[in-house]
């Protein structure tokens with residue numbers, strides 16, 4: 001068997017079409033980073049930390065354990081789909097206001113998980129927020145400020 | 160150097176054809192939460208990834224007359240969100256609330272959990288006490304295998320190289336109450352050290368029927384039929400429960416690994432079983 005077998009892939013990332021040729025086992029995470037979507041972080045690369053979370057066809061997904069070919073034709077959203085420097089998304093603004101970001105490594109994944117949560121459940125309890133982010137590890141904040149930020153957005157309050 | 164191919168069958172027939180042709184070299188890729196990790200670790204180095212993630216024939220949850228059938232491709236998140244399952248077998252959906260975390264649950268399939276044949280697969284103890292079966296399909300036809308005869312050892316099952324799990328089925332017991340307790344090192348993201356599922360029907364404190372299954376105490380997930388027979392017909396109080404639970408010693412063979420020692424697992428298992436029985440008896444929340 002040749003080890004150079006490559007496959008065509010086409011999907012959209014933040015509504016832009018991205019194409020390429022990939023190996024059968026290439027992960028969505030490696031494909032995204034190879035295509036300059038560095039905002040998607042590589043932490044553990046084995047499903048344990050959530051840093052690589054993106055939204056794929058409406059669901060929060062761990063891109064490091066998703067085969068990119070399984071994402072053929074999918075709509076992928078990364079943290080850059082949320083807001084811009086001048087006009088932050090309400091979740092991004094709340095993460096700033098509530099000091100839910102320290103080193104920032106977990107933040108892109110955390111925000112995408114939070115976004116998927118609020119799309120499904122616009123008034124989650126603190127318990128539900130904690131549960132939803134339980135696959136996104138944060139070494140810095142102790143989580144409380146992250147939960148505060150997400151809760152504030154769900155309640156429409158601004159600090 | 161690893162070398163993989165990729166193939167996405169359009170329907171069940173194409174899937175079974177590629178399985179017939181390549182056997183074990185056709186690596187079924189459902190959620191990929193195990194398979195992609197095996198590939199990264201290098202424990203699997205070649206084969207054709209056969210993508211079944213969006214195969215309609217493996218989706219769907221149905222039930223009538225107390226009989227439930229779940230497609231192998233259904234994800235843990237879909238099971239947790241199923242109104243039918245939450246209504247009819249809350250015992251089973253409750254089991255999965257501590258499965259990994261919501262991200263993994265969005266991806267992980269029921270069939271993948273069973274086919275992986277891990278001694279600590281979290282869907283398995285509950286399915287064992289529900290007398291669950293799988294339908295294994297190949298090009299020649301289909302057979303029904305009871306779960307308690309599916310597993311051979313860690314990562315090894317009696318599925319043939321050309322077979323695919325199509326559905327998982329069980330009947331809801333007419334009487335009784337079930338509970339599942341998972342002991343992990345921490346909540347969320349973490350696999351079980353040991354887990355127990357109990358289904359119990361009692362009348363005036365006397366056991367009419369009991370089914371007990373454990374994960375993580377032997378090379379395979381296990382029904383403890385000897386211990387079950389000791390419980391049957393007994394009038395249970397705290398002391399009796401403790402004494403009978405101690406009898407699992409004779410049926411389990413836990414190992415020492417990074418998550419815990421054999422002795423720890425044994426002690427913990429006795430306590431988990433006592434607690435599960437007390438919960439089923441309404442003696443504890």
Ligand SMILES: Cc1cc2nc3c(=O)[nH]c(=O)nc-3n(C[C@H](O)[C@H](O)[C@H](O)COP(=O)(O)OP(=O)(O)OC[C@H]3O[C@@H](n4cnc5c(N)ncnc54)[C@H](O)[C@@H]3O)c2cc1C
Pocket residue numbers: 046047048065186187188189190191192193194195196231232257258259260263266267268269270271272273274275279280281282322323324325348349350351
């Ligand atoms: C961070 C993390 C946490 C986890 N936590 C848990 C946990 O708490 N509890 C738990 O039980 N597991 C856990 N797991 C393991 C894993 O998520 C589950 O076993 C999951 O159910 C596997 O399903 P999948 O669809 O991802 O399988 P895949 O990885 O796609 O496949 C797994 C194996 O089954 C085979 N297979 C898949 N579908 C079929 C089929 N229909 N017929 C025949 N063979 C098939 C594949 O070829 C492969 O060998 C965890 C994994 C990760 C990465």
Ligand code: FES
Pocket residue numbers: 041042043044045046047048049050051052053062063064065
């Ligand atoms: S990088 Fe994907 S979960 Fe850690």
Ligand code: FES
Pocket residue numbers: 100101102103104105106107137138139140141
């Ligand atoms: S802010 Fe550092 S890991 Fe979360």
